[in-house]
Structures are given as structure tokens and as C-alpha cells.
Amino acid sequence: xxxxxxxxxxxxxxxxxxxxxxxxxxxxxxxxxxxxxxxxxxxxxxxxxxxxxxxxxxxxxxxxxxxxxxxxxxxxxxxxxxxxxxxxxxxxxxxxxxxxxxxxxxxxxxxxxxxxxxxxxxxxxxxxxxxxxxxxx
Amino acid sequence: xxxxxxxxxxxxxxxxxxxxxxxxxxxxxxxxxxxxxxxxxxxxxxxxxxxxxxxxxxxxxxxxxxxxxxxxxxxxxxxxxxxxxxxxxxxxxxxxxxxxxxxxxxxxxxxxxxxxxxxxxxxxxxxxxxxxxxxxx
DNA sequence: TTAAATCCTAGTATTCCGATAGGATTAAAA
DNA sequence: TTTTAATCCTATCGGAATACTAGGATTTAA
Numbered sequence: 001x002x003x004x005x006x007x008x009x010x011x012x013x014x015x016x017x018x019x020x021x022x023x024x025x026x027x028x029x030x031x032x033x034x035x036x037x038x039x040x041x042x043x044x045x046x047x048x049x050x051x052x053x054x055x056x057x058x059x060x061x062x063x064x065x066x067x068x069x070x071x072x073x074x075x076x077x078x079x080x081x082x083x084x085x086x087x088x089x090x091x092x093x094x095x096x097x098x099x100x101x102x103x104x105x106x107x108x109x110x111x112x113x114x115x116x117x118x119x120x121x122x123x124x125x126x127x128x129x130x131x132x133x134x135x136x137x
Numbered sequence: 138x139x140x141x142x143x144x145x146x147x148x149x150x151x152x153x154x155x156x157x158x159x160x161x162x163x164x165x166x167x168x169x170x171x172x173x174x175x176x177x178x179x180x181x182x183x184x185x186x187x188x189x190x191x192x193x194x195x196x197x198x199x200x201x202x203x204x205x206x207x208x209x210x211x212x213x214x215x216x217x218x219x220x221x222x223x224x225x226x227x228x229x230x231x232x233x234x235x236x237x238x239x240x241x242x243x244x245x246x247x248x249x250x251x252x253x254x255x256x257x258x259x260x261x262x263x264x265x266x267x268x269x270x271x272x273x274x
Numbered sequence: 275t276t277a278a279a280t281c282c283t284a285g286t287a288t289t290c291c292g293a294t295a296g297g298a299t300t301a302a303a304a
Numbered sequence: 305t306t307t308t309a310a311t312c313c314t315a316t317c318g319g320a321a322t323a324c325t326a327g328g329a330t331t332t333a334a
Binding site: 024026027028042043045046049056057058059060061062063064 | 307308309310311312313
């Protein structure tokens with residue numbers, strides 16, 4: 001299951017991307033319009049800024065804005081920052097690989113190959129969709 | 138991330154499917170060979186039996202056996218029993234649907250359509266793989 | 275009658291998630 | 305210069321879920 005953190009983060013990015021012009025958007029406005037706890041959203045925005053998706057302006061009239069155009073922000077990148085690995089098992093993760101404690105040999109693990117297939121199909125979707133794509137609705 | 142419960146369940150089913158003949162297989166043997174806590178595995182086997190994948194024989198010489206041939210057990214069925222929904226959001230789940238509290242309208246939610254794509258691609262893999270497929274390694 | 279297996283219910287330790295608290299800092303506007 | 309409005313930052317916390325564990329009841333073969 002997708003965490004609320006990721007879901008809210010994607011909604012916030014979408015909200016910002018849908019605004020006209022490049023004026024900074026306030027957390028308060030996003031939280032209100034998307035029904036998200038403002039304090040929780042604050043910490044999510046911070047992650048997105050530190051990851052390079054968002055820039056911020058402090059003080060009155062400040063807020064957040066996209067640092068890249070929406071069609072340059074792949075869903076898979078955002079997911080990896082907010083959700084972590086795309087794969088369903090650490091042992092099939094490309095960016096967060098870890099051995100499984102219980103497996104003596106990944107090559108003979110029957111679950112392993114299945115989860116590689118799932119990963120590749122999920123990746124295909126997340127690589128091919130950008131922020132620009134998902135706000136087309 | 139896949140829960141240990143699901144992973145262990147799949148490994149246990151694979152282990153049983155790989156045995157010659159239809160002799161019941163003991164939890165103890167599975168736990169030992171697959172490095173799984175025996176007590177934990179007990180509860181998982183119980184779920185799999187109640188879901189109809191396994192039959193059991195009690196008492197000395199008892200154990201678990203497949204109730205259907207391995208090529209008749211789709212991965213998606215096992216996943217739904219052990220892991221729950223395939224979808225990453227309740228609002229795009231076919232078998233475990235729930236509204237999202239924060240969405241006034243699913244039709245205009247940008248995350249919704251993305252997660253439908255992910256779901257469909259994951260489903261494709263899990264529908265097309267059976268227990269027989271994943272033990273071919 | 276004993277040994278070996280499943281069956282079943284409860285409990286528990288730990289981790290993670292979602293959210294909250296409380297201020298520090300910055301900048302525009304009055 | 306003061307006020308107001310925004311982000312920044314760290315810490316904490318309750319509840320739920322996960323991953324087991326305990327302990328016995330029941331069943332069956334030898």
C-alpha cells in the first residue's frame with residue numbers, strides 16, 4: 001500500500017503544477033484544497049525540496065514552486081524519495097538492494113523471479129509517467 | 138513491500154509443490170529448509186488451508202498437501218489471501234475497494250489514474266504466473 | 275499408551291506511520 | 305521598525321500493524 005506521505009506528496013506536486021505562472025504556492029493553500037493535515041504536509045514538502053523537486057521562498061508571500069517543468073519530473077523519482085523502493089522485496093530492488101536473511105541463494109528462490117517481473121512492470125509505468133502526465137485529467 | 142507472511146507463504150507452497158508424490162509435508166521440514174520460524178509458519182499454513190490451497194492431515198505422519206495442482210494456483214489468488222489488495226490504494230482496488238477520505242472526486246484525482254496503471258500491470262504478472270511457473274528455477 | 279503432528283487462541287515486542295508541538299528563521303509589508 | 309506571514313527544523317507521541325511467541329487442545333499412527 002502507498003503511504004499517505006507519498007499520496008499527499010504527489011497531490012501537492014500536482015496542485016502546484018496545475019497553478020498558472022510560477023508564483024510560489026503556500027502549504028496552507030495546498031493543505032486546505034487537498035484535505036491534508038498542514039503540519040504533516042510541511043514535512044513532506046521539506047523532503048521534496050531537499051530532493052530537488054521544489055524550491056521555496058521564505059517569509060510573507062513565500063511558498064513552494066517547481067524547480068523543473070512538470071514533464072521533467074518522473075513519477076519513479078518521486079516515489080523513490082517518498083515511498084522508498086519500487087520493488088516489493090529488498091533483494092530485487094535496483095536502488096535499495098539488500099540481501100534476504102532467509103535466502104541462501106537468490107538464484108533458486110522462487111519468489112525472487114516473480115518479484116522481478118512485478119518490479120519491471122511497475123517500473124515501466126512509473127518511468128513513463130511524469131507529473132505533466134498525471135495532471136491531464 | 139511484501140510482508141514476511143506472504144513471502145514465507147509463497148516459499149512454503151513452492152516447497153510443497155516441489156516434493157515428489159502427494160505425501161503430506163510437515164511444517165517442521167518446511168521451516169527448517171526455508172529458514173522460517175516454525176510457529177509463525179504454522180499460522181500462515183492455517184490461512185492457506187482455510188483459503189483452500191492446502192489440505193491437511195493431522196497426527197503422526199500428517200502434514201500439508203496441495204488441494205489443486207500447482208498450475209491451477211494463480212499467484213494473484215495467494216497474494217490476495219496473504220497480502221491483501223494488489224492495488225497500492227484502496228480506491229483503485231478491485232477486491233478490497235474503499236473510498237479515500239481525502240478525495241472529493243476520484244475522477245479528478247491525479248494519483249488515482251496512475252495507480253490504476255500500476256495495478257493493471259501488476260495484475261497482469263500475478264494473473265499469468267502460477268505456482269507451477271515459479272518453481273521452474 | 276505414547277509420540278508426532280496439526281489446530282487454535284492469546285499475547286507481546288518492536289517497528290512504522292501519521293500526525294502534532296513548539297519554536298527558530300526569514301522576508302514582505304505596514 | 306514592527307508586525308505579519310511564511311518556511312525551516314527537531315523532537316515527540318499514540319496507535320496500528322507486523323512478526324513473531326506461548327501454551328495447550330486435538331487428532332492419529334505406531
